[in-house]
Amino acid sequence: ETGVTQSPTHLIKTRGQQVTLRCSSQSGHNTVSWYQQALGQGPQFIFQYYREEENGRGNFPPRFSGLQFPNYSSELNVNALELDDSALYLCASSLGGASDEKLFFGSGTQLSVL
Amino acid sequence: RKEVEQDPGPFNVPEGATVAFNCTYSNSASQSFFWYRQDCRKEPKLLMSVYSSGNEDGRFTAQLNRASQYISLLIRDSKLSDSATYLCVVNSDSWGKLQFGAGTQVVVTP
Numbered sequence: 001e002t003g004v005t006q007s008p009t010h011l012i013k014t015r016g017q018q019v020t021l022r023c024s025s026q027s028g029h030n031t032v033s034w035y036q037q038a039l040g041q042g043p044q045f046i047f048q049y050y051r052e053e054e055n056g057r058g059n060f061p062p063r064f065s066g067l068q069f070p071n072y073s074s075e076l077n078v079n080a081l082e083l084d085d086s087a088l089y090l091c092a093s094s095l096g097g098a099s100d101e102k103l104f105f106g107s108g109t110q111l112s113v114l
Numbered sequence: 115r116k117e118v119e120q121d122p123g124p125f126n127v128p129e130g131a132t133v134a135f136n137c138t139y140s141n142s143a144s145q146s147f148f149w150y151r152q153d154c155r156k157e158p159k160l161l162m163s164v165y166s167s168g169n170e171d172g173r174f175t176a177q178l179n180r181a182s183q184y185i186s187l188l189i190r191d192s193k194l195s196d197s198a199t200y201l202c203v204v205n206s207d208s209w210g211k212l213q214f215g216a217g218t219q220v221v222v223t224p
Contacts, residue, residue, distance in 0.1 A: 002157075002159075033211075033212075035214075040216065041216050042118070042201055042214030042215050042216045042217055043158065043201075043212075043214045044214070045211050045212060045213070048211060056207065056211050058211065088155060090157060090158070102160055102163075103160070103212065104160075105157035105158050105159070106157060107156060107157050108155075108156075108157055110155070
């Protein structure tokens with residue numbers, strides 16, 4: 001167990017809807033990163049939050065947004081859902097945002113967009 | 115061109131045998147390298163970091179070749195429990211944005 005929890009575990013939405021995914025980081029970790037993993041692909045970096053500020057962003061459109069709270073838990077919001085948003089969404093926490101920090105992943109939220 | 119490329123496999127390996135596979139990365143400025151293991155649709159788990167001089171962790175050996183920009187993983191004395199997808203991971207930034215390969219599937223058979 002990594003101590004990183006995500007909710008919900010599974011979610012079904014329809015095109016055009018909005019979704020919020022949640023992540024609680026491991027105790028003592030101040031950095032949360034979000035990844036999207038489509039079937040048969042590796043995880044793709046969405047963005048990272050460090051001490052409540054966005055610390056970097058991957059190649060995702062603005063309808064993917066996030067928040068980090070004072071307790072370092074985090075939310076990923078996706079607006080105007082598209083079929084291609086169907087994927088496993090992974091949250092990972094780390095002690096800091098440095099390049100050699102080990103990431104601890106939650107078990108993910110499987111999102112299906114119909 | 116993808117930043118991190120891996121042979122998807124599957125590599126079918128008899129129990130007890132040795133298997134090795136590589137991954138290549140495109141950014142010569144990459145700083146940190148890792149192998150993660152992922153079981154079917156579960157979260158990736160860190161297997162090992164990869165250091166310039168090469169490193170070993172039990173039956174697993176990782177090598178880094180900066181000149182040719184590839185990383186390798188060798189598994190000796192394969193166990194059935196080694197069956198998984200192995201993700202090559204590279205960090206090219208000063209902060210924690212990881213680039214994942216699509217993974218190499220290893221299937222260890224009795």
